Amino acid sequence: MLYPIWLDISDIVTNVEQDSRVQFGMGDAARLGYEYIVRRFNRAVINIASIALGIAFLSTLLMSDSLYRAYALAGGERLGVETYQYWLMFVALIVSVVGITNAMLITVFERYREIGTMKCLGAMDRHILLLFLVESIIQGFAGGVAGYLLGLIGAILSTGFTIGFTAILMVPIAESITLLLGSVALSMVLCGVATLYPAYRAAKLNPVEALNYEL
Amino acid sequence: MSFDTIIQIEKIAREYEMGGSKIYALDGVNLEIGRGEYVSLVGPSGSGKTTLFNLIGGLDRPTQGVVYIDGVDISKLDAYELAWLRCRKIGYIFQTFNLIPVLTATENVALPTVFAGVPRDEGLKKAEKILASVGLKERLHHKPGELSAGQQQRVAIARAMANDPAIILADEPTGNLDLNTGMEIIDLLHGLNKSRGMTLIAATHDLKMIKASDRIVWMRDGKIEKIERG
Numbered sequence A: 001m002l003y004p005i006w007l008d009i010s011d012i013v014t015n016v017e018q019d020s021r022v023q024f025g026m027g028d029a030a031r032l033g034y035e036y037i038v039r040r041f042n043r044a045v046i047n048i049a050s051i052a053l054g055i056a057f058l059s060t061l062l063m064s065d066s067l068y069r070a071y072a073l074a075g076g077e078r079l080g081v082e083t084y085q086y087w088l089m090f091v092a093l094i095v096s097v098v099g100i101t102n103a104m105l106i107t108v109f110e111r112y113r114e115i116g117t118m119k120c121l122g123a124m125d126r127h128i129l130l131l132f133l134v135e136s137i138i139q140g141f142a143g144g145v146a147g148y149l150l151g152l153i154g155a156i157l158s159t160g161f162t163i164g165f166t167a168i169l170m171v172p173i174a175e176s177i178t179l180l181l182g183s184v185a186l187s188m189v190l191c192g193v194a195t196l197y198p199a200y201r202a203a204k205l206n207p208v209e210a211l212n213y214e215l
Numbered sequence B: 001m002s003f004d005t006i007i008q009i010e011k012i013a014r015e016y017e018m019g020g021s022k023i024y025a026l027d028g029v030n031l032e033i034g035r036g037e038y039v040s041l042v043g044p045s046g047s048g049k050t051t052l053f054n055l056i057g058g059l060d061r062p063t064q065g066v067v068y069i070d071g072v073d074i075s076k077l078d079a080y081e082l083a084w085l086r087c088r089k090i091g092y093i094f095q096t097f098n099l100i101p102v103l104t105a106t107e108n109v110a111l112p113t114v115f116a117g118v119p120r121d122e123g124l125k126k127a128e129k130i131l132a133s134v135g136l137k138e139r140l141h142h143k144p145g146e147l148s149a150g151q152q153q154r155v156a157i158a159r160a161m162a163n164d165p166a167i168i169l170a171d172e173p174t175g176n177l178d179l180n181t182g183m184e185i186i187d188l189l190h191g192l193n194k195s196r197g198m199t200l201i202a203a204t205h206d207l208k209m210i211k212a213s214d215r216i217v218w219m220r221d222g223k224i225e226k227i228e229r230g
């Protein structure tokens, strides 16, 4: 060697600082994740449906409760959602999360080669992690909105027959908006949590093994 | 021709533990590669070509020995510097192309620029320019599935060049192509090597693919058998 090694390394380090002003960030991950969702829509639909059903259950119950309360305020009988129904909802959400974890593990598995390739192209572990998390959280957003709408329909149908469909007009707007935001936020959080382990697995993949992998 | 050294491989070995016994995928390889040189790596299946590429590219670590790139012992690099090396210094080309199927040709080529932190528009523009230079001006927005094997490999070559790497590692770039397409790909790589001064190391077991190279490294059983001038 012509020069001491440390000199060269420090040289590389300064190059790194100069060269990568920007990094692979949220925006890039979101764009790439979005492409994956759109162009492999079938797979995304399964995830979105899975979380949407759980969220639909949740928003049906909360919206029904809201309607019952409005009905009671207007002088009607005070009806309520049974506690066991909340437990069912809780279980449904857990089932959704487990389903998403499972589906994302399969997704990671299917993309072994792509992950290996991206690592060859300069992706770091945290870029891969971010990519899968963001992709899942976008699905969570879609699932949250869909679930809320489904839940709304569910609530109207289930309460309509007991307290009459005119009660729907009594729904407090603020409450339903809070419920929408809450549903979407919860859905995104649950999808993110469900994908932590699959995304971590993807990020930690050894590129050589990932590239050798034959599906 | 003489070249200053860009890659120096010193006594590297890579052993695998297989059911108690040791397999040497590489066993005491010494090799110096010059900047701008075109080296063909030839050897039968299992001779260690891919293993050697993985070590040069910082994808794998040798069990013994050192790989220097531009004088830097790459085993001393941290995760960030290794990613930088893979992103900026080295371009990979695979036998199976390994394009990202959901992305268009342009997006595939722009991907390494994304990891390099190049602004999106700039990266896409550059990708289009490189694709045009490899003869794919009419296929910018096609997905890999809509391209022929030869075109896919051209996209992969364009992608490998996206960050203007100093070194191109091509592991059997013609392995999945017919003879004529393979020749075209080799000509393209050779042309880039000469016009851009990129160091090109290409593994192959097809002897028709080696004639343009500056040197031919023959491998067998994890060792260098002989080195010939091209």
Ligand SMILES: Nc1ncnc2c1ncn2[C@@H]1O[C@H](COP(=O)(O)OP(=O)(O)OP(=O)(O)O)[C@@H](O)[C@H]1O
Pocket (backbone or CB within 6 Å): B016, B017, B018, B023, B024, B025, B026, B043, B044, B045, B046, B047, B048, B049, B050, B051, B052, B205
């Ligand atoms: N992960 C691994 N575990 C065990 N042995 C391995 C592993 N990877 C490679 N080897 C062994 O190392 C040797 C060299 O493999 P390598 O893939 O480098 O050969 P190659 O020259 O690229 O062959 P080919 O022309 O078929 O691609 C082979 O004997 C192979 O079985």
Ligand SMILES: [Mg+2]
Pocket (backbone or CB within 6 Å): B049, B050, B051, B171
């Ligand atoms: Mg090989």
